[in-house]
Amino acid sequence: MGTKGIEIVGMDVNVLLELLNKAFSDEWLAYYQYWLGSKVVRGPMKESVIAELIQHAADELRHADMLTIRIIQLGGTPVTEPMKWYDFTNCGYDAPDDPFVRTILEQNIKGEQCAIGVYKKLLETTLNKDPVTYTMVLQILQDEVAHEEDLQALLEDFEVIVTK
Ligand SMILES: [Fe+2]
Ligand SMILES: [Fe+2]
Numbered sequence: 001m002g003t004k005g006i007e008i009v010g011m012d013v014n015v016l017l018e019l020l021n022k023a024f025s026d027e028w029l030a031y032y033q034y035w036l037g038s039k040v041v042r043g044p045m046k047e048s049v050i051a052e053l054i055q056h057a058a059d060e061l062r063h064a065d066m067l068t069i070r071i072i073q074l075g076g077t078p079v080t081e082p083m084k085w086y087d088f089t090n091c092g093y094d095a096p097d098d099p100f101v102r103t104i105l106e107q108n109i110k111g112e113q114c115a116i117g118v119y120k121k122l123l124e125t126t127l128n129k130d131p132v133t134y135t136m137v138l139q140i141l142q143d144e145v146a147h148e149e150d151l152q153a154l155l156e157d158f159e160v161i162v163t164k
Pocket of ligand 1: 063115
């Protein structure tokens with residue numbers, strides 16, 4: 001815990017820690033949704049979709065890592081029980097029970113759109129109050145925006161193939 005580092009935060013640190021733990025829980029659930037999706041996905045363009053899902057899973061895990069580091073810097077404790085991820089999550093978890101390419105892509109697009117909303121709000125919350133968290137959130141938001149576009153581009157290609 002860095003005392004001066006915490007002192008310069010111009011907002012209630014406990015409120016911020018709660019928001020960061022909520023995002024942290026989202027990231028683990030997103031990681032697992034992508035990771036499992038990459039194993040079970042079936043249908044046309046499977047190989048390209050698998051490659052994208054694996055890449056996104058790695059990014060979500062990296063986001064969880066970034067959030068953990070920040071939570072600890074702020075004197076907080078990252079959620080220690082996976083069971084609690086469900087209590088904290090903003091965006092929830094969509095089980096890949098239907099492994100068809102279109103369903104998997106649609107589920108993950110929905111997740112990315114939720115994440116974009118969460119991080120946009122977190123940016124507004126930390127603007128001019130906590131530049132360190134703000135900068136981290138901005139990096140994550142850039143990834144989530146790219147993720148949404150990656151998946152929507154794949155879905156467009158998929159629709160072209162199946163409607164031909
Ligand atoms: Fe993420
Ligand atoms: Fe993402």
